Amino acid sequence: MMTIRLPELQLAAPFLGMHEKGILATAIKKLAQDGVRVRLLPGSLREAHLLVFDLDSKYGQQILKVSRAGQVKLVFAEQPNHGTNLIALAKPPAPAALCDVLRRLFSKMAAQLAEQQAATATAATAGTQTLFSVLLSAKEQGEYLRIQATGCPVVYVDGVQRVIATAATSGTLRKLYTVPFEELRVQILTRADYANASQGLLLSPLYSLLWTAGVECSGGVLLPGHNAYQAVKLRAWPNFSRDNFVASHLKIAAALARQPLNLIKLAELTQLPFEAIVNFYNASYAVDLIDAGDKISAAEPEQRSVSDEARSLFSRIAQRLSLRG
Amino acid sequence: MPMLDKIIFTGPVGAGKTTAIAAISDAPPVSTDVRCTDDTIKMKNTTTVAMDYSYISLDDGARIHLYGTPGQERFNFMWKILARGGIGLVLLVNRDNADPLGNMEFYLDEFDEFARNHAVVIGVTRSGVLDQASIADFQQRLYERKQIFPVFEVDARNSDDIKLLVQALLASLQH
Numbered sequence: 001m002m003t004i005r006l007p008e009l010q011l012a013a014p015f016l017g018m019h020e021k022g023i024l025a026t027a028i029k030k031l032a033q034d035g036v037r038v039r040l041l042p043g044s045l046r047e048a049h050l051l052v053f054d055l056d057s058k059y060g061q062q063i064l065k066v067s068r069a070g071q072v073k074l075v076f077a078e079q080p081n082h083g084t085n086l087i088a089l090a091k092p093p094a095p096a097a098l099c100d101v102l103r104r105l106f107s108k109m110a111a112q113l114a115e116q117q118a119a120t121a122t123a124a125t126a127g128t129q130t131l132f133s134v135l136l137s138a139k140e141q142g143e144y145l146r147i148q149a150t151g152c153p154v155v156y157v158d159g160v161q162r163v164i165a166t167a168a169t170s171g172t173l174r175k176l177y178t179v180p181f182e183e184l185r186v187q188i189l190t191r192a193d194y195a196n197a198s199q200g201l202l203l204s205p206l207y208s209l210l211w212t213a214g215v216e217c218s219g220g221v222l223l224p225g226h227n228a229y230q231a232v233k234l235r236a237w238p239n240f241s242r243d244n245f246v247a248s249h250l251k252i253a254a255a256l257a258r259q260p261l262n263l264i265k266l267a268e269l270t271q272l273p274f275e276a277i278v279n280f281y282n283a284s285y286a287v288d289l290i291d292a293g294d295k296i297s298a299a300e301p302e303q304r305s306v307s308d309e310a311r312s313l314f315s316r317i318a319q320r321l322s323l324r325g
Numbered sequence: 326m327p328m329l330d331k332i333i334f335t336g337p338v339g340a341g342k343t344t345a346i347a348a349i350s351d352a353p354p355v356s357t358d359v360r361c362t363d364d365t366i367k368m369k370n371t372t373t374v375a376m377d378y379s380y381i382s383l384d385d386g387a388r389i390h391l392y393g394t395p396g397q398e399r400f401n402f403m404w405k406i407l408a409r410g411g412i413g414l415v416l417l418v419n420r421d422n423a424d425p426l427g428n429m430e431f432y433l434d435e436f437d438e439f440a441r442n443h444a445v446v447i448g449v450t451r452s453g454v455l456d457q458a459s460i461a462d463f464q465q466r467l468y469e470r471k472q473i474f475p476v477f478e479v480d481a482r483n484s485d486d487i488k489l490l491v492q493a494l495l496a497s498l499q500h
Contacts, residue, residue, distance in 0.1 A: 234473060235468050235473065236461075236464035236465075236467065236468060236473060236476070237473070237474070237475040237476060239460050239476070239477055239478060240475070240489060240493070241478050241479055241486055241489055242477075242478055250492055250493055250496035251496055251499075251500050253475070253493075254493075254496040254497045254500035255500040257473040257474075258473075258497075258500070269500075270500065304498075304499060304500060306498065306499055310498075311499065313387075313412075314412075314498060314499055316383045316384060316385070316387075317381075317389055317491070317495060318492060320381055320382075320383055320384070320389075321381070321488040321492065322488075
């Protein structure tokens with residue numbers, strides 16, 4: 001599985017006065033509460049994505065000269081009017097305006113990073129088979145399968161009726177997701193062979209297994225032919241009371257049920273790793289919970305307007321009613 | 326804006342509202358149950374005529390009140406009164422009823438104004454006996470109504486199932 005880096009905006013603030021440094025530190029702390037990761041690098045002028053400095057100070061012009069091409073410059077100045085190469089804020093910087101600039105730069109950077117990671121992941125794993133890809137193919141092609149892993153009873157898949165037949169419990173079925181794909185024995189059956197072999201076994205919906213396989217086995221790699229820039233919307237919530245889920249799935253489902261978003265924007269809005277977004281998307285697509293296509297268009301993502309007081313209350317209720325396990 | 330301090334449980338008679346409140350509350354619900362004298366007797370011995378009430382306490386001592394509406398339609402004048410100041414609505418529907426999809430739509434229509442400004446989650450109870458509708462049927466009906474609410478199969482006696490409904494409600498309110 002590839003490692004997904006979380007976006008982090010790294011900045012250097014050379015020769016900044018104490019007052020401005022204080023405002024900057026407060027802004028970084030406030031943004032961290034919203035999941036916006038901004039880090040002040042001590043003394044690493046050239047490595048930083050962003051330079052923050054006082055343009056009017058005696059070092060201002062020197063910093064401009066030594067900065068590298070492509071480095072974003074945010075300056076504080078008495079006359080904040082310095083053309084398009086600089087982002088300028090009037091001195092002393094208003095905390096809200098500073099937060100706003102840092103938030104925008106972070107979002108842009110997160111989007112670029114997610115795009116790179118999606119491209120790398122797709123290229124690295126093109127053509128790789130997983131339990132998820134095999135089950136999805138069975139569903140789409142109407143295939144009958146026999147799947148076995150050591151320590152787990154055989155699972156028979158009927159891609160036409162979209163059911164599985166097995167003596168395995170949900171606990172033993174976990175083996176299927178956790179062993180490497182090479183250790184699974186997958187065999188395509190004829191309809192007659194499936195009918196014979198599955199007699200007397202308990203039937204359950206294929207979608208439950210498919211959903212879990214999508215979440216567990218996608219590895220942050222988008223399904224072939226899918227595009228992280230295509231706007232999508234959830235047409236229904238997954239049945240979380242019966243299918244495996246983690247807390248972040250509630251957040252993703254709520255955001256994607258409310259408005260159409262592309263996956264990059266969804267990652268920005270929820271502040272979740274792109275890998276988690278892709279795993280959720282793949283699983284939801286596989287069980288027909290995603291609306292996509294020309295009729296879905298994405299507007300700018302809207303943050304839900306919730307007062308700090310209400311947000312704090314909701315978070316305390318959620319904590320009080322936390323789920324076991 | 327009224328203080329947000331309660332969660333409303335609604336749904337038809339026998340959907341499990343009283344049981345669901347009991348599953349997550351700090352104290353047994355105070356119920357205004359009376360012995361059934363109408364057709365409801367076929368489903369259970371007693372029914373709620375005014376409301377169920379209990380609460381959960383938060384770490385700072387604040388209480389979140391849990392109200393269950395009376396199930397019978399002749400008490401529907403109570404529903405809007407109880408909903409005032411509500412954080413959100415937990416709608417429970419008994420899947421073994423003759424028309425569970427119709428039940429869901431009825432309550433969504435009754436609470437339409439509340440639903441537009443708050444959050445709604447739907448718990449489908451008593452699954453597996455008659456199964457008049459699948460979860461996919463509920464999802465499809467909601468989709469046709471352009472209302473994408475969480476719908477989960479739940480056992481009203483299982484506290485994790487009811488907690489999940491409330492967690493989804495809170496997620497819907499925030500994201």
